[in-house]
Every structure is written in structure tokens, then in C-alpha cells.
Amino acid sequence: MTSRQQTHFPLSFPRQYARTQRFTLGAPRAFTVSPDGCRVVFLRSLSGTQRSHHLWVLDLEGEVRERVAADPEALLGGAEEELSAQERARRERSRESSAGIVGYAVDEAVELAAFTLSGRLFAAELRAGTARELPVPGPVIDPRPSPDGRHIAYVAKGVLRVTGAEGDGDRALAEPEDGETTYGLAEFVAAEEMDRSRGFWWAPDSDRLLVARVDEQPVRCWWIADPAHPDREPEAVRYPAAGTPNADVRLYVVDLDGERTEVVWDRERYPYLARVHWSEQSAPLLLVQSRDQRVQRCLVADPETGATRTVHVDEDPVWLELMPGVPAWAPDGRLVRIADEGGARVLAMGDRALTGGTLQLRAVLDVGADDVLVSASAGEEAAAPETGEIHVYRVAERGVERISEGAGVHSAVRGGAVTVLSSARPDAPGAVTQVLRDGKQIAVVASHAEKPVLSAGVRLLETGAHRIPCAVLLPKGYEPGAGPLPVLMDPYGGPHGQRVLAAHNPHLTSQWFADQGFAVVVADGRGTPGRSPAWEKAIRDRLDLALDDQVEALQALAERFPLDLGRVAIRGWSFGGYLAALAALRRPDVFHAAVVGAPVTDFRLYDTHYTERYLGSPQESPEVYAANSLITEDGLSAPENPARPMMIIHGLADDNVVVAHALRLSSALLAAGRPHEVLPLSGVTHMTPQEQIAENLLLLQVDFLKRSLGVV
Template sequence: MTVDDHFLALSAATGRFSYGAPRAFSFSADGERLLLLRSAGPRDAHDRLWQLDLTTGQEHLLADPAQLLPGRTGDPADLPPAERRLRERTRLFARGIGSFAATPDGHTAVFALDGRLFRARREGVEPIPAAGPVFDPRPNADGSAIAYVCADALHLTGREQPLSPADGARWGVAEFAAAEELGRHRGHWWAPDGRAVLAARVDESALPLRHFADPAHPDRPAESFAYPQAGGPNADVQLWVLGLDGMGAPPAEGWGRVRLDWDAESYPYVCAADWDESGEILLTVADRLQQRVLLLGADPATGKTVELSRTEDACWVDDLPGTPARLPGGALLTSADTPDGAARALALDGRLLTPADVQVRRVVGRLGGRLLIEATDGDPADQQVLAVDPADGSLERLTAGPGLHCALAAGESLLLISTTPDGTSRRVLRAGRAVELADLSEPLPYPVRPRLARLTELGLPSAVVFPRDHRAGERLPVLLDVYGGPGFQAVVNEPRRWQLRQWWADQGFAVVTVDNRGTPFVSPAFSKAVFRGFSQVTLDDQVAGLLALGEREPDLDLGRVAVRGWSYGGYLAAMAVLRRPDLFHAASAGAGPTDFRTYDTAYTERYLGLPQEHPEVYQADCLLPDAPSLSRPLLLIHGLADDNVHPSHTLRLSAALHAAGRPHSVLPLPGISHLTPEGSNELMVAAELAFLRSALGL
């Protein structure tokens, strides 16, 4: 049996079928213009900036990287380190314009390209002089001034000196914990009137350093960055109002700089911040274990804060994007679980707003006088868009049918993105008129029809993908393609998710995917079953799901089971062969956090608590003591430039296996990060296939 090289080559060349698809949508406040990024076609990795005029339905190209920087390849090495890390945090491997920020009217957008600053309008795009390599530029309301980060300082166009003081801290950026785990990727915000900038001050001096050297290039210096390790110190994050005078001239020294005052010792995490239209600052902060989340209002003139809302949970408060928030009129919107833990709900001034059969996933914004939400009101594999009347809680479904339906709204315009088993559509609705957005991405090669099922008394979501030429009665080896960790749902009615699994199936496997307890969008109780312990729950559920599927699907040969996974899935894959060799006969484990005592604070402590207080939990979830029990073939894979799950996780497990005399294989990936960009994933899965075939005797 040979490897299907055509699919892997096509996947690599098309950015896993994402190049050419529109993304990064941004409406003008009135909903008359939509800005977006899209490359020129399915094999073009370089995103361009476009504007869609919804009054005419016409698209206009605002900025083309090939014209702005001719001959530049967009190599990640040309990016400032902060930009490279932002793309890693946001899982972006496209080149060209990675992100942009626009004025409220949508007429002006600014962006960085290979560290250079540009401003784009309909009449043209212009380079803007800057102090050095630029990161995260953002315009004021009329586009006349741009704030940006350069060399860890906050700058303003037209000024020679930084806006932030030179005090050894990093200004205007999001620290690792916020960007990787809390969903906040920015660190500075303009006041609506342009007279001040709210800026984060990040002091990482107490954090240990993580070092990365490329063994393939020993002549290059190692790179280091501060990493918040479980149980250790976090970055000290402050928020400051930096006042401006007139057209952006600096205020007198010591004047116009105000620090926001809250109990940062008790609530060290800044989850979100922004200016209210009235000029007040709203910020969301959380305690270290994320069991209490506060929405605070801050006076920018004095820095004084007042508590507006409080959300508490005995396990942890799950992030619900769009909450907490203050609605027009002053009502407070927060997340809340229904009393039986069956549904994630919205609460308005403490009153439950959504019913127990609706799992709210995100508050998109407002459409007219109603709240626009993304939610599940049936099978957790599907997501719908609903409008909620905050007055009485009445719901209107704006989408229908299986799939992943998403939305964005502004003014009278509504963008609906419906990714269904039959394809993807993106359309903008305005005043009864629909405008379809051009999608230039490569058509998906496989019409995949996974067999979805809910398993065991727990209702575990599951899927099986068979080879396209499979005949009933032909028993197949099983490949458990797993993630299993908090925050990510694998069993989703979204066709791009199943393309690689169909490829694996066509190599001769029945590919099984199970979402165990701990994964999102089934119920809060389902997600929080991993509180104070990952390993037992996730492995038990994967085993139970696989055995239940074996009873439902007689063509699954449970005498030949392999497992593969990446990140938490890599942890689970390695654990499967270490702890359950009776069922799992071979594993490919990629970039797994093998010892959570050396993983980051915000993620790990949310679920496991502090290692000083719960050492037995961390010991139970650590794979290193299991090394002597390995009796099955195990392939360990890790990118040597991984700044999320450091390669030491895999290397320490390998060392423990060596010390125990347990043969295993290691595939190091020089220069590759956690994201595995630019074809590296396709090369890796070909190596996995060869290993697993050999291990199972295929």
C-alpha cells in the first residue's frame, strides 16, 4: 500500500485548503463597509486587504503586499519577534498582511508588513515613517495618528520619543498568558476622542526564561523569552492611561499618566479591556485560579475602579466571548450556568436570559435591539446563530441545518458564515439584500460523511470515517485521531476538519474521533469533569467510547488500534499506550505536555490548581513515572522551536524511557513551532503513517 502523495501535496500547497478564503472581517460602525483579508487564490499564501462597499456590492483592493514590498517572500524570519509570536498565538500561518486595525467609519485601515507601517484608504496606500520594526499598529478615530509597538515601547506616529516611559517593562503588548490562554491579543486601546491611549505595562522580570536554539544552525544565537510556569510567578500587568495633548504631543513629564487601580494581587489576569463610548474604561479581571471574574468600570482621570459585576464558579469560570458586558441603558450581561449544570446561559442583571436547551458559545454583538449569539440548540456538532430579545428572552434562529454557523453584525448589516457538510457560504445581509463574498480557496477534495453518534450514558460525541472504497464486512485497523483537551471540540460538522481524517481512512484505517468529558459545548458539567485531574477522566472516556463504537460498528478491529494526537492529543496518545496497552497497540504523540508542572500558569492552574497545593494531582497527570511500563511502539514528535509546549516535554519523556530501557522513536522537527506551518504537517503525517503501519504489521 502506498501513500497518497497527491492529497498531502495539495494540502501543503493550499494552506490546508485555506488560502484564498476570506477572513479577519471588520465592519464599519454603520455597517456600510466590510474590511477583510484574502489572498489572490488557492496557492497564494499572501493575504491582501479588501474593502466591500455594501451600498454598491463592489469589492475594492486596498493593499497588495506584492506591490508594497516587491520581491519580499513574507518569510517569518523577517517579522519582528512580537509579530511572529502573535501569529503563533492566533494559529495563523498565512503570509502577507496578518492583521489590520480600522477606524470606526471603515475608511482607513493600518497594518504592519514585514515590520513596516502602512496606512490604506480607498484613494491609495502609503508607507508611514516609524521608529523601527512595527507591531500591532492601531489608528485613532479619524486615522490621523497611529499608535504602535516597537522594541517593547509604545510609539505614536509623528513623535520621535516613545509615548511610554523607558522603565524596563514591555508596553502596549499582551503577555503570554493573555495571548495564549485568555483570548486577549492586544495591549493598547485608543480613547474614543483620541486624547489618550490605554496601555498595558508588562513586567516579566520575575519569570523564568525559556531558551530555543536551532541545532540545524549552530551558528545562530539562541532565542529566549519569559515563560509563566505553573506554580511560579506571572507577569505583573498594569493598565495605564497615557494622556495626549492636542495633536499627539506628549504631556509634560509626570502629567497625564494615570494607573488604573484594582486589587491586582487578588485579580492578576486582565482578560479584556476597552473604552466605553462614554469615555469610561471597562476591564475584565480574574483571580489566579479563574474562579472569580470581575467586570470593572474605571475613571480614566483618576484610575479609580468600581465593581460592576461578579461571576463565580467552584471549578472555574469558562470564558464566554462577549461577556461580561454593559448594554445600552446600563444592564449587565454575564455568563451563567443553569442550576443543574446542563447549559451555558446568559444572564441579564443576574436573571437567566436563555433556556436550558441552548448552549451559548459566544455573544457576537447587537443586531437592532437584540443580542446576536452563536449557540448549540441540538447536536453539539452543530452551531447556530440566534437573536435574543433582552427584554423577554425570546429567541429567533437565523440559521438552520447541520454545520458551523457564525456571524458578525454592525448597524443594519449581518455577515453569516455557514460551513456545512455540503460546502461553505459567506454572505452579507443588508436591507433585504444579500451579497456573496468571493471565496478563492481550493475546493475540498473529499466529500466526507463521518458517522456521528453519542456514546455511553455520558453522551460522548463521536465520529467514524471509513475508507471511500470500504465494503461492509471488511474489518479494518482502527486509528483513534484524538485531541481530548479542554477548550477544543473535535467532533464538528465542518468539512475541512475531516479532510485529513478521510486521507488517513483511505490509507486503510477506520478513523475514530471521540470528544471526552473536559471538551466544550456539551454542557458545563461535561466540561468541568476534569477539575483537579486530566488523565483518568480523559483516558477512561476514550476507552469507553472506543469500546462502545466497537459494538456499534462491527468492521472496527479492536485488536489493531493505533492512536495519534498533537498537543493535548499528543499527551493523551502517549498516555494511551503507557497506561492501556491492552487496547492501544501503537501511538504517535506530537508536542504533548508530558509534565504539567512545566506548562503555563493560566491554562494548567485553571484545571489542576496550584502544584504547591495539589502535588498529587500533578503527579497523577505526569507521564514520566509511566515510562517503565511502555510495551507498545511509541513515536514522539516535537518541533524544536515550539514556544507553547517546549520541546523539553518530549525530551524528558524520551530520557525517562531511555533510563528505563524502553525502546521508542523520536522525530525532532528543527525550526518548527507548535503550529507546524508550510507543509511540515503533511511531511510529518507521512512519517506517522509509515511508523503506524509498521507497528501494526500492515
């Protein structure tokens, strides 16, 4: 680190931000409520800097109290955790960077929990507060108790196995036929893009399971090498790039003796198994999608014969969005789903929509006997905009009731009469987690997260002709008469990546950049979630509309805030990295420098389910891929687009956006005679969890931005 950096850059926030893993350590998460309302189970580390998570129980019977149900240090005898390659891959797909107990599953009564540590299987009796290891073959992946709590199913080396809850009778239920096949695991695109991390589901009566069989042999093999260690063999990765074959996914009903029946549907027309739901209300419910994601079917499967029948079909000329928590069955047998109807994303039960244009549905959280608990934002027909707010609602035949109060980002988990409501607000760090019974607070789940050393003074508003949601942050203590400020646009700006949120912590890094002498703008343009289906789908074939909206927001905000439009930079990661590079290459008249983190530069190198949703097939629409690429010769060599300073950052171990994206961009820039900087991160994936790396990345970005914009 240079002496200039030590003199001018305060280290306190970057170090704290990295050490606390973005202030997530110590915060409670992954809540489960017992159906009798007696217990709340959750994960939490002991402090805001400890990575290892414990399993906790909040008892609601008698005296309300918290207790540890499983301590990973005690269970491992103080030994360091060792993760298998499959477990590391699962955590990468879920962006999990902490340690200890990072996930668990419970039986129907929420009396037994199963989890893994170092690939070993553990079970915890949640009433008694005792935990024990079960002697089974490993490394264990995704253990799940049966609803009756008598068995635990899990995956080890691609084999679906089951053991008794006491560790007795362990046996294989489904074994792969070759080294490219697994039973009980989600394939890459399911875990990365469909929000389906599971590969098996217990029957309500605990006598059999639905099991996914994944054959990756059709998927092309890529190789990820570690250039910093040339003595190590490259890692083989099956990566389904756009326009290439996906894994072959089938589904079987498997009983506890290993007898299996294949569930049959038209897999050629509907190759994507997106959702599986099996509850006591009805037979198994599947959601399958066509490859172009414009048609999907809800199927009911007969567990005896494997035959399926269609109960609902959705079609959309652009694409169909997969939504959390649906489809599902209501207790009265009606189908619960989220649909795009009448310009809004609505909750439907049976053939009737229960919400309208005043709400934009985001997820179904729980289906009760008399209502459905949902997450939603204000729709375009709402009386007033609620920029960045996400609320929890009860939806019933008689109407809609909001149960979260005040501006913020709210989420909930429910069991019976008990609801756990977590609320993050713009004027306070972290989140407050209340436990409500029949709507009244009976407890608060403590958070051990550290308090940030700085406070985000975020201004939330909508601006421009498209009413683009924006967050604006100015340096602490800035006086209006001090003159205009250099600008840093700090977006993600793409699908599934809302950045403008009515909460404090999401804006901390932007505030830190602002305190280095910038006016920071975060803009959520077309393509980002939470507004309307039309808003999200406007970018079909036209990802550059995301750039147009960044420009529109910047120019509109310059009429209200002290922005120096002669010194504008942009930074971003993943899609945000793509957007930052696009800005520097396509609009150098507006943007004067860019920090380009882990960018997708050539969408032919990105995965099928994501890329084909927005750009179609590369074989059928090569011109669309060329138009959205960062490395086309015409765009790079255009004389009207002068070179702008660009810092390209990429992890060499990234198996999601592989480093080939950055290398191809650098090669194209070099061939076009455009100066740029490349920062390769050895051993780093799409995440940057390592403390020193995360800290120094912030410092190096500020140094680059100041140099590039002439900021002193």
C-alpha cells in the same frame, strides 16, 4: 522517501493539504462591517495556494463589487517580508502561518485601516481604495487607528507611540523603564491562554488610551537552542511555568501628551487582566481574575483618577471560563456577560438571564440597541442533539431567534443592519459567506480556496453512557462484508479543542487516514467545549477522564461499526499528543500504538494560566501533578502495562510546549526499557507550516501506524 512509500501512499492529498495550509488560503476571513452598512472589509489571498493576504473591500452602495484596498506585493515593491522576533511571537500565539496582511484595525467609521508589512506601518483609505506607508520608527507592532481616524497608535520596541493619520507628529507616549518592560503589548499567558492579544485600547473620544504595562522581570528565563545550528546563540524566552511567577501587569490611562494615570485594583488578589472594554456607553470596563481562576470581578474604572469599583463578581468552586466578547455594556447601560447558571452557560444582561438550558453560549458577537448576536450550541435541555453544530442567534428581551440555517458550523460579524454570515457544512468543502441586510442576502463573498481532492464521508453521532460526540470515517468504497478494520483514534480531546464539528474540512485528514485502510474515530469526551459547564469542568484534577471517554466511545462504536479492537492506534498533537501517550502507557490493553505529537508530558513545564486552571498549584497539590504526569516511574515500570510502539514528534523551536517535554518522556521510556521512536523537527514551532514538513509528517505517521499494527 522510500520506494515503498512512493508505491503505497498517494501524495496528492498530503501535498495539497500542506500547500493550501489546510485549505485556508484563498478563503475570506477577518470581516469588519461599517456601521452605516456600506462596506465590508476582509482579508483574502488571491488563490488557494498563495500565502500572501490582501486587504479587500466589498462595496454595498449601488452596484455590489469587490476591490483590493491594499496589495502587499505592490506596497513592498516585490521585496520579501521580514518579521521581527516580536511579530513572529505574536503570530505563533495566534497560530498565524500565512503572510502579507494578516491583521488590520479600523477607525469607528471603518474608513481608515492600519496594518503592518515587514514591521513597517501602512494606512489604507477604505473609501478611496488607496494605501500608503507612514514614516515611523519600527519594527511596528499592532497599529490601531483612533475612533475618529485622526491618529494611529502602535508599539515599536516596547514603546507605545502615536502618529497622525498622515504620518505627522509621531511621538512616544509610554516608554519602558528597562529591557524587561513593554507598553501596549499582551503578555505571554494573555495571548496564549486568555484570548487577549491586545495591550492598548483607545478611548471613544480618541483623546487618550488605556495601556498595559508588562514587566517580565519576575518571570523565569528559559533558553531555546537550535541544535541543528550550534553556532547560533540560544534564544532567551520568559516562560511562566506552573507554580512560578507571572509577569507583573499594570494598566494606565495615557493621554496624547504622554501624561498617565494608573488604574488601581487589588492586583495581588486579581493578578490576571483578562478583558478590557471601553465604549461610548460608559467608563472603561475591566475583567480581572484571581490566580486560581475561581473568582473574577468586573470593574469600572474612572479615567480621571484611576480608581475602580466593582459592578459584578463571579465565583465558581472549579474555575471560571473566559468567554469571547464579554463583559460589555449594552447601549442602555446594562452589563452583558456570559455566566454558568443552572447547569448551563447562559447570556445575562444586568441581573437577568436571557437564555436557558436549551443553549450553550460560546461567544457574544455583537451588542446592538435591541438585541445581542451570539454564537451557541444546543444545550443539554435541547429537544434533540445537534452533534457538532454551532449556530448564530439573536437574543432579545422578547426571545431567541436562530439566524443560521441547516446543519453546520456558522459564525457571524455584524455592523448596523448588515450581517456577514459564514457557514461551513458537513456535505460540502469550505464555507459559504453571505452578506445579509435585514436578514436578506444581498451578496456572497467569493472564496478562492482550493477544492480538496478527496471528500470526507463523516458520520456524526453520540455514543456510550456519557453520550460522547463522535465522528466516524471509513475508507472510501468500503463494503460491510469486507471484515473489520484496524482503528485509528484521532482526537484532540481536551479543553478548547472541539474536533467533532458538523463541517466538511475539519475531517479531511481523518478521511485520508481512513482511505489508507483504517476506521477513524474522533471523539470529544469530557473536557472539550460546547456541551455544558459540567462537561468541561469534569476533568479538574483528572485529565485521565479524557482517556476514559476515548475508551468508552471506542467500545460503544464497536457495536455499530466494523472495528477491529485487536488493532487500535491513537494519534494526536499538543493535548492530543498527551492523550495519545497516556493511552499507550495507561491502557495498553486497548491501544496498541500511538503517534505522540508535541505532547505536554510534565505539567510543571506548562504555563500558569492553563495548567493551574485544571490542576491547581503544583506547590499545593504535587500529588495531582504526579497523577497526571506521563513520566512518573511507577506508571512507566508497571509490569501490567506492556510497552506499545510510540512515535514521538516535536518541533525543536516550540516555545509553547517546549521540546523538554518530549525529551523527558523519551528519557523515562528509555530508563524503563520501553522502545520508541523520536522524530525531532529542526526549526519547527508548535505549528508545522512548512509544506514539505507538513506533507511528510502525514506520510511518516501512516508508515509507522501500518508497521505497528501489522497492516498491509
